[in-house]
Each structure stands twice: as structure tokens, then as C-alpha cells.
Amino acid sequence: MAPILNIQNLYKSYGSVEILKDINVTIEPGDFLVLVGPSGCGKSTLLNCIAGLEPITGGSIDIGGQDMTHVSPKDRNIAMVFQSYALYPTMSVAKNITFGMKVRGVNATMQAEKLAEVAKQLQIEPLLQRRPAQLSGGQRQRVAMGRALVRDPKLFLFDEPLSNLDAKLRVEMRTEMKKLHQKLNASIVYVTHDQIEAMTLATKIVVMKGGVIQQIGTPSEIYNKPANLFVADFMGSPAMNLIPARVHKDASGSRIEIEREDGQSLVLNDAHHTNLPEDVIIGLRPEDIAEAGYRQGDDVQSAVCLVDVVEPAGADTYVVSKLGGKEVTARLHAETNATPGGNLTFAFDLAKVSYFAPKTGERLN
Incomplete structure (x- = not known):
């Protein structure tokens, strides 16, 4: 036809x-x-x-x-x-x-x-x-x-x-x-x-x-x-989080290093993507950043982040932190105990991650 x-x-x-x-x-x-x-x-x-x-x-x-x-x-x-x-x-x-x-x-x-x-x-x-x-x-x-x-x-x-x-x-x-x-x-x-x-x-x-x-x-x-x-x-509301990062490769895969406001680095290990360039932009939807304990799986990795803003939205609560010099939004459950100025352990689901080239903006994976 x-x-x-x-x-x-x-x-x-x-x-x-x-x-x-x-x-x-x-x-x-x-x-x-x-x-x-x-x-x-x-x-x-x-x-x-x-x-x-x-x-x-x-x-x-x-x-x-x-x-x-x-x-x-x-x-x-x-x-x-x-x-x-x-x-x-x-x-x-x-x-x-x-x-x-x-x-x-x-x-x-x-x-x-x-x-x-x-x-x-x-x-x-x-x-x-x-x-x-x-x-x-x-x-x-x-x-x-x-x-x-x-x-x-x-x-x-x-x-x-x-x-x-x-x-x-x-x-x-x-x-x-x-x-x-x-x-x-x-x-x-x-x-x-x-x-x-x-x-x-x-x-x-x-x-x-x-x-x-x-x-x-x-x-x-x-x-x-x-x-x-x-x-x-x-596409998406809130939009996908787009976080600048550096990639370090070793025998186990790619080590993704993201700068934090305190001068330290947040490190995520990705065993699946071994051909990434040195500089990337990580893309994660807000729902793919959960509070620790609410997301399970081999690709879920946890890290402590400083909370800047908490936005209750009925069934969800949006929690904003700063990573890589960018505001990063997590979509959490309504009963979260997150408070502005406090620390919270986030679970990042790397099974859902997108990688982009900083210069061209094109998808890498």
C-alpha cells in the first residue's frame, strides 16, 4: 500500500x-x-x-x-x-x-x-x-x-x-x-x-x-x-538532565567523572560503553535519578549530593542539585525527606543513560 x-x-x-x-x-x-x-x-x-x-x-x-x-x-x-x-x-x-x-x-x-x-x-x-x-x-x-x-x-x-x-x-x-x-x-x-x-x-x-x-x-x-x-x-517535562563529564577508561570499562560544587568528583562506572571520547555530556531523565533504595539493578549506582531546591508536585517531588556546573533535577516520591541544604543519596540508573558529543551535540550511544 x-x-x-x-x-x-x-x-x-x-x-x-x-x-x-x-x-x-x-x-x-x-x-x-x-x-x-x-x-x-x-x-x-x-x-x-x-x-x-x-x-x-x-x-x-x-x-x-x-x-x-x-x-x-x-x-x-x-x-x-x-x-x-x-x-x-x-x-x-x-x-x-x-x-x-x-x-x-x-x-x-x-x-x-x-x-x-x-x-x-x-x-x-x-x-x-x-x-x-x-x-x-x-x-x-x-x-x-x-x-x-x-x-x-x-x-x-x-x-x-x-x-x-x-x-x-x-x-x-x-x-x-x-x-x-x-x-x-x-x-x-x-x-x-x-x-x-x-x-x-x-x-x-x-x-x-x-x-x-x-x-x-x-x-x-x-x-x-x-x-x-x-x-x-x-522533549520532556522536566527536560532531560544534561551534565558535562570526563571519561577515564580502564579494564573494567568507562569511569565517568562529574564535578561537584564542593570541588570533589562524583564517579559513575559504566561497563557497557567503552568507546566514549574523553569529554561527554551525560543525559539522564529526572525519573532515572531516584532516591537510594527506590531503584534496584546492576546498572544502578549511588552517590551523595547536596540538595539545592525541593519542589513538591503532588504525586512527585522534584529535587534539584548542582552537578557539572548544571542544575540536575531528580523526580522522587512524594514522601521524600529531602531538604534544601541537606545531603541526599541519589541512585543513578546507567541503563537509561544517553551520551552526547559536547561540540556537535550528536548522540554517541
């Missing part, structure tokens, strides 16, 4: 300014692909190129096995949901949803059937006679999604659709979108700057920076094996 979307060697420039550089992305039927990155990274521009709203400078875009590089948006068999909802204020919800079908000449019976089907899926049946001004933000977003769903397109495009909602409603709508995707098995390209949104929704994530793809992978791959320092720092 042909990929639903195949982008090859795509470039986008405005004059001499390159916005997108050599973009190559493929998604299969049923994929939920999320484009994520900081503001200005090019993710919305890429979505607009897929939609045909922006002409590309070079490369090609295939949708459903057909070359759509220079095809107008209306003929690409896509549906787009915008951040602003873009609803017609004078029309009822029902007319907003069916308007596109009416313009395309779909008969009234088919319009009614599609409207009933989508209204049931999105649980907006009681709202069909209301106007947009009478709806909450979450309800408006459902109507905008309904307008896209009735098209039954090959590809759905979402441009930061939840960014106008409050925090609680965003979490609820993420769950609804996840359910909807699982039910419809739709092919989706979704843009967000929120890495939590990306991790929870995606089957595949594209991390972008400065118009360049940094990594493509499943949420697990992106989180556990970031390709470089940017991905490690951007």
Missing part, C-alpha cells in the same frame, strides 16, 4: 531566506504524525506546504500515491482544522459543518447522513442549531473538526487546534482526539509547539529546529533515545 503522504527533498524559501531545508517525511495509512518544535522552526509552514497554501521552492509532495506538488488545495483531498476554528458566525453549527458539502454539490440526503454521523462521533448533537457565539471554546473546536470529518479526506491537517483552550480543556480534548483517531484510523498531520501534546497524541513525531528535521521516531524513541542535545532538551 502506498504511503498516504510522501515528502521528498522539500525546500521552502522566501527570497534568499531558507525556511525549510531538505525535508523528507513519509507517513503510512492510519499514522498520527505530529510536527513539533519551538516557534519559528517551520512546522506550520511545512503544514501549509502540504495543504498547498504555500508553494514550495523545491522537492515533491505525494498524497495517496499521487503527485500533488503543484495541485491546488481544493483538489488535494485533504481537510484542515485551523487554530482559529474559522467558523461562519451567522450560520448554525449544522450549516457550518455541511457548508463545504453544499458548495461541492453533495445532495441533501448525503449531507444529512454525514452530519448525523459526525455529530454523534463528536457528541455535539444537542448543539446543531446553535451559532458559534453560543458555544464554548471546546465546542467550537469540535465543530471545526466536524467540518473536516464530513469530507472523508485521505489526510487531515491540524494547525495547533488546541492552543486557544485552557489547560484543563486541552487535556480533555487531547483524550477526545486520541479516541477519535483510534476509532476512525484516520491519517493525520498535526502541528504543535507543546511537546507533551506531541508525546500523548502521536504514533510518529517529527522534531524540527530552524527549518531542519532533528529526529523522526515514535514517542518512545524520541524520549528514550534522543538523536541530539536539542531533542533531549526539548
